[in-house]
Amino acid sequence: MTSIKNFLDTAELGPVMLGSATFELMDLLGDPDRISQKSNPLLVHYGDLELIFWKSKGAKKQVLREFTLFVTGNSPRLPDPVQFSDWPSSMTPTMAWLGHLSNMPPSRLADQGGKSAQFMFPSGVIASTHGGTLKALSVKEKETRSQPSITIPAKDEISNEAFREIEEETLRVAQAGYYRSALLIGWSVMEALLRQLARKADQEDSMNSQPHLLLKLLKSSNALPLADYAALERLRQIRAQIAHGMAAHVTQEDIQILLASIEEAKTALKNRTRIHP
Incomplete structure (x- = not known):
């Protein structure tokens, strides 16, 4: 049930x-x-x-x-x-x-x-x-096709420099106390990394999928552990609320979780392994 x-x-x-x-x-x-x-x-x-x-x-x-x-x-x-x-x-x-x-x-x-x-x-x-x-x-x-998202062409990669710049901007905005804005900025990096993980996990059909489906596909293919899926799905839902102009509470801890997940995803891509909790 x-x-x-x-x-x-x-x-x-x-x-x-x-x-x-x-x-x-x-x-x-x-x-x-x-x-x-x-x-x-x-x-x-x-x-x-x-x-x-x-x-x-x-x-x-x-x-x-x-x-x-x-x-x-x-x-x-x-x-x-x-x-x-x-x-x-x-x-x-x-x-x-x-x-x-x-x-x-x-x-x-x-x-x-x-x-x-x-x-x-x-x-x-x-x-x-x-x-x-x-x-x-x-x-x-x-x-969900009308919801804001990042799409990475199948043969393209976002440079490490671009990732680093967005991460640094996320951290600066969060340090200023604007956690909602920091989540929106940081999520763009997370979503791009998730799409690259999908490619590594032979989930090419998910490349143009929206974030909530992308997370589910990565979880079902064991490319994303359940603990990480739960945390990222929660942040995705908060991000969706903000993007739709709804009230949402974002904390400093949420941004720390997001940044930690970004680092884990980058490591997983580098080592061609799954993300570990």
Whole structure:
């Protein structure tokens, strides 16, 4: 079982996460209720859960790119591995209830017209509502394409000098007490290093992925230990809040963690090894 709170904070529905391979995930969830006739994209249904897999050009395998949980009643129909332990069976789920559950509040996206609206959590989970009542929860790779990010061409590398200059700027801004700005500056280096780590880990298909998916792919390929993933995912969510103009608290310790992670990533790239906690 999993929890709705964990899903909102991580965009992971138990074993269901973006980047998961088709048959590995189906093996964990069991026999689906329906499978589409088309294979790319491949739509797989488990009760109220819809999974969409596709293989991008040049990719080695078909992976999960989008999934949606449709809320059709008080208790969603789900396979056992992704049943919620904290779903409110005695009430209709609302956006207000979801907002209280998450560690980080969502931002409102463009209204869909009438009483319909969408909200995005820092993790990337999108809540669709009508009249305040929850109708669907989804995670879509394409929905994150508009978020600010750094993309490194596959054959290009950022020079050590450029890394050093940005790190020094991060430290100067942090020493002046502007921790939010320091996180935004420092994260640009971290994201660039993560993309280079993905290349070293033979995750070429992740090179143009957004940060939250990039972190998940590195974790699933064992290129990023769980402890480092948790710390970086937390900083990524804070950074996303800041980038969307939301209130976020950043401490000196957060900047120290970020700078330490940058150094570990640089060492891992140099030695062609995984990052160690």
